[in-house]
Amino acid sequence: MAAEIVPDSEHRGLVARLPGTARGLALLARFDRPIGWWLLFWPGAWAIALAGGAFDRWPLLLWFLAGSIAMRGAGCVYNDIVDRDLDAQVARTRARPIPSGLVSIRLAWIWLIGLCLVGLAVLVQLNLRAAIVALASLAPVAAYPFMKRITWWPQAWLGLVFSWAALVGWTAVADALPMAMWLLYAGCIAWVIGYDTIYALQDREDDALIGVRSSALRMGRHVRGGTAVFYTLALVLWGAAVWEVRPDRLALAALLPVALHLAWQVATLVPDDGGNALARFRSNRFAGMLMFLACVVVGTGAG
Numbered sequence: 001m002a003a004e005i006v007p008d009s010e011h012r013g014l015v016a017r018l019p020g021t022a023r024g025l026a027l028l029a030r031f032d033r034p035i036g037w038w039l040l041f042w043p044g045a046w047a048i049a050l051a052g053g054a055f056d057r058w059p060l061l062l063w064f065l066a067g068s069i070a071m072r073g074a075g076c077v078y079n080d081i082v083d084r085d086l087d088a089q090v091a092r093t094r095a096r097p098i099p100s101g102l103v104s105i106r107l108a109w110i111w112l113i114g115l116c117l118v119g120l121a122v123l124v125q126l127n128l129r130a131a132i133v134a135l136a137s138l139a140p141v142a143a144y145p146f147m148k149r150i151t152w153w154p155q156a157w158l159g160l161v162f163s164w165a166a167l168v169g170w171t172a173v174a175d176a177l178p179m180a181m182w183l184l185y186a187g188c189i190a191w192v193i194g195y196d197t198i199y200a201l202q203d204r205e206d207d208a209l210i211g212v213r214s215s216a217l218r219m220g221r222h223v224r225g226g227t228a229v230f231y232t233l234a235l236v237l238w239g240a241a242v243w244e245v246r247p248d249r250l251a252l253a254a255l256l257p258v259a260l261h262l263a264w265q266v267a268t269l270v271p272d273d274g275g276n277a278l279a280r281f282r283s284n285r286f287a288g289m290l291m292f293l294a295c296v297v298v299g300t301g302a303g
Contacts, residue, residue: 024102025111028080029073035282036076039195041068042288043188044165049295050184050245053173060172063125064165070118075141075161077112081105082145086212130172137164152218155196156189163188180244187237194230194262195284197223198269201277223271231262238291246298254294261287 015023015032030036044064048057080087080098088099097103103111123131140161147154166188170181193215200216201223219226235255242251265283270276 020102021107024097025107028077028097028103028108028111029115030076031069031073035285037065037068037072038285038288039192040072040162040165041065042285042292043163043185044068044169045288045292046188046295047166047169047181047184048173049292050180050241050299051170051173052299054296054299057173060125060169063122064169067119067122068165070115070122074112074115074119075144077108077115078142079145081108081112090212126168126172127175129175130168133171134164134168137161137168140164148212148214153193153215155193155200155215158196159189159192162192178244180241183237183241183244187234187241190230190234190237191284191287194227194234195265195281197227197230198265198277199281201271202274221271224266224269227269228266231266235259235262242294242298246301251298251301254297255291258287258290258294261290 015026018026026032041064045061048054048060048064053060080096083093084098084105087093087096094100098105098108123134126134140157144154144157144161147157151157163185166185167177167181170184171177174181197215197219200214215226216223235258239252239255242255245251261283265280265287268276269280
């Protein structure tokens with residue numbers, strides 16, 4: 001059983017108590033690793049809050065959370081279907097349900113459809129513009145698993161995909177596409193590149209052996225400096241978004257806690273220590289909370 005649960009699972013005991021097929025489906029959708037849906041949820045929550053909807057449109061936050069859990073799961077299922085041959089060659093991923101034989105390809109496709117139906121239920125809660133923006137994400141989402149085969153920067157493509165909720169969240173509240181939204185989205189992309197580079201440090205040796213590309217490999221011994229650059233870019237862009245909403249220096253001060261947290265990640269990162277990298281990566285759920293609080297303060301006070 002231990003071999004069926006990947007080493008970075010956060011809920012080994014809970015997942016281990018599930019019957020075989022249910023355990024495989026839970027692992028396939030990464031329900032044992034909630035960090036993924038937190039990272040997908042936060043950009044949408046930030047946009048809702050910065051657009052002024054944190055309190056007036058609070059049910060949207062719950063819908064976005066449900067959608068993040070379902071669609072992150074669907075994305076992982078699709079990714080594992082596409083990557084099943086590569087996963088079988090990497091130590092950290094060969095225990096995943098499909099390469100280990102715990103879940104068949106047919107069952108994986110059925111599970112993918114089921115998760116997408118949950119996403120559809122969330123989609124119908126949105127206004128027309130937001131629904132169109134959400135549907136526009138399907139093409140880049142479908143292309144993502146192939147990026148690691150053709151570019152050294154699949155993390156940049158992941159940034160486009162994992163930040164998309166910022167576009168949907170803002171249009172769901174304001175039914176518009178203002179500059180502040182695009183600045184927030186661009187900052188989210190830089191943030192994703194930073195934290196996913198940290199995550200990719202765990203696989204550098206295996207990736208190099210099988211020919212998979214990543215920003216962690218591309219940066220080499222400059223990975224800490226490179227991550228710092230992307231985190232700094234994220235903060236600058238977020239600051240610009242905040243300024244668009246509320247041109248006040250005190251509003252910019254709301255970003256100080258998340259800035260300090262990202263600086264701590266970089267300062268304490270040990271690139272050759274997989275456990276250290278995983279802990280820094282997971283800490284971004286806390287960074288997301290700090291940013292959300294900043295957006296609530298700025299968005300609520302902007303009126």
